[in-house]
Ligand SMILES: Nc1ncnc2c1ncn2[C@@H]1O[C@H](COP(=O)(O)OP(=O)(O)OP(=O)(O)O)[C@@H](O)[C@H]1O
């Protein structure tokens with residue numbers, strides 16, 4: 001049986017015209033989120049290319065001086081003429097801007113990117129403290145929201161070209177370092193800060209195990225608050241006795257000018273070094289206990305800035321020189337076959 005062949009012609013059709021389905025508000029939001037995620041990923045890759053070295057500063061225990069050390073490393077590197085950035089990833093208690101005396105800075109935003117603040121020694125600084133209305137109010141962000149905020153925080157900052165980026169974390173090895181380790185490509189390694197006390201050293205083990213889990217090398221251990229040096233003058237070439245931390249007298253001999261100095265070990269001695277040896281990771285050096293560091297932290301002038309030739313500035317320079325050696329040998333090392 002044959003009949004007229006009917007051709008489908010949408011123009012003639014008097015049935016309902018084909019409609020392009022409208023995306024729901026939910027779908028639109030999802031799409032926008034996906035695009036933002038993609039853009040961020042691209043920026044992360046770009047970041048990885050634009051920044052020479054990316055170094056995480058971690059500790060197992062709180063209050064051992066991570067932020068002080070992270071800031072000191074960044075300032076010491078910057079003092080050598082390197083372009084350096086510091087990223088304060090402590091979103092619940094960000095304190096790097098306070099340590100650098102740049103708390104009240106308004107950040108510049110362009111093309112959806114935040115430009116970091118300028119700190120001493122031309123340091124580029126980014127911290128959640130700049131974005132919080134009241135930095136004294138603790139932020140409680142849990143689970144995925146916190147992770148998303150951190151990713152956004154890293155991916156949306158316009159660092160430009162940098163020789164090194166130092167990343168400071170809250171204590172421990174939980175969400176923050178894990179998110180950064182998984183989001184930011186080509187991280188060079190971690191610096192672990194410890195004090196000579198046993199408990200701090202014990203906690204450092206966790207950081208070292210964490211480095212194995214995320215397959216990011218430990219560049220080395222820094223022992224902070226290592227010893228406290230006291231100085232004085234007396235009769236030349238005589239003996240001076242002071243009461244040490246354990247209540248036992250300690251002797252010092254004055255030189256021809258009558259000057260004497262003694263380094264008192266407030267906690268234990270050499271713990272950071274022996275821990276590094278035990279874990280088979282480099283020891284980058286120790287930093288003395290210096291009450292000026294506490295004052296500097298409160299006044300917003302790091303000891304390296306106020307006393308560029310002082311003991312602590314020199315100790316930081318030694319740590320940085322060891323760190324640079326480690327970074328060089330990391331680069332020369334053949335890729336690990338997993
Ligand atoms: N070498 C040092 N000599 C004297 N005081 C120091 C030294 N290093 C750090 N401090 C002081 O110890 C306190 C804690 O330091 P800091 O905030 O850097 O530690 P943190 O490990 O970052 O702490 P958190 O775990 O809370 O982030 C501060 O008051 C700081 O000034």
Ligand SMILES: [Mg+2]
Pocket residue numbers: 066067068090095169170
């Ligand atoms: Mg800190």
